[in-house]
């Protein structure tokens with residue numbers, strides 16, 4: 053089949069990999085001048101199977117109210133005249149019950165675990181390197197109250213068979229010696245030893261290069277303006293005023309997916325949720341993180357990527373806005389300096405914002421669209437890097453009509469988000 057993929061982020065490129073592997077003629081188009089120029093550009097680098105959880109969780113509505121007056125709020129909601137934003141928020145709140153959280157987490161974990169196997173196989177098969185590490189994620193708690201809450205969450209991890217352990221402050225420092233200076237300021241940690249790290253942009257570039265050598269056509273700097281439907285099926289895409297015919301079209305256009313597909317009558321609840329990151333070069337490796345830490349208080353992840361530290365987090369519901377707000381940048385900078393003082397050259401800090409394509413319950417849309425020949429791979433929110441390989445492989449099996457390795461029904465469209 054001739055398959056055209058819209059979007060050369062980590063999701064589009066991994067989709068291309070599995071579709072090419074299955075023998076299809078694949079091309080990718082992206083509006084940006086480079087691969088991984090959207091949300092996949094400078095994310096936190098966590099490939100976090102163990103941490104795969106929806107943001108829509110019990111207690112979040114109350115916490116969101118508290119964060120409105122916090123100096124370093126991890127979540128911000130700006131007023132909007134867009135009714136879709138308010139619908140999305142209403143649906144997100146409906147997913148904050150214990151039962152829905154558990155169900156959504158189970159679905160996310162299933163795809164994340166599948167992704168873990170797929171990424172490991174891809175690495176073995178291709179030998180790709182991307183400042184990757186396989187040394188786990190450590191979630192840090194600064195108060196006993198937060199530590200106690202994590203004990204409750206660790207029960208969920210036990211029932212879902214996710215390897216994890218609760219650590220004392222000293223055990224945290226044993227894993228991350230750079231934290232020695234703040235051992236008395238910690239209440240403990242939750243370790244997910246199976247988690248990995250890696251630079252998503254490096255990975256996506258390296259994979260895209262391989263795909264090009266393998267005959268995948270990559271068209272950058274050209275936006276798809278319309279997905280063309282004739283009768284009951286999609287026949288191709290309009291790009292720069294020209295029609296590109298295809299037997300199947302995969303839309304992996306991140307947060308733009310919803311807007312692009314609205315003219316076809318698809319009303320996907322995928323919104324841009326803005327996040328921030330900062331990258332700094334390491335000057336003292338002994339003081340730097342070994343792997344990924346998640347500071348639970350600030351909800352900021354700090355990751356070692358080769359000779360750099362990357363810190364990222366914050367969720368801002370502000371529409372498709374890429375501006376760097378100084379106060380948010382300060383939060384990210386503060387966490388690096390607080391956890392790992394002296395480890396990095398803070399004068400060389402580079403800030404970035406990205407727009408996560410997010411569904412109200414955190415579960416992505418992977419599979420058929422309800423229109424023949426049109427497929428979706430989007431809505432991975434905070435965990436697109438973590439779920440990329442599994443989503444690409446699952447989609448390739450769906451397109452080929454194969455029996456899928458995991459149950460694909462939770463990711464199918466249409467589906468209710470507020471039942």
Ligand SMILES: Cc1cc2nc3c(=O)[nH]c(=O)nc-3n(C[C@H](O)[C@H](O)[C@H](O)COP(=O)(O)OP(=O)(O)OC[C@H]3O[C@@H](n4cnc5c(N)ncnc54)[C@H](O)[C@@H]3O)c2cc1C
Pocket residue numbers: 058059060061062063064081082083084088089090091092093094095096097098099100274275276277304305306307308309312326327328329353364365405406407408409429430431432433434435436437438439
């Ligand atoms: C601050 C931050 C930290 C994060 N940290 C992590 C993390 O640690 N671990 C993790 O797993 N995930 C993380 N994420 C989430 C992850 O980065 C995203 O889920 C993932 O990058 C989404 O990939 P994507 O390919 O769907 O979207 P994108 O990377 O945004 O790619 C979509 C592409 O589609 C293109 N496009 C859009 N419209 C069109 C059009 N009309 N025509 C042609 N091309 C088009 C865009 O140019 C873009 O390149 C983080 C995100 C942010 C913002």
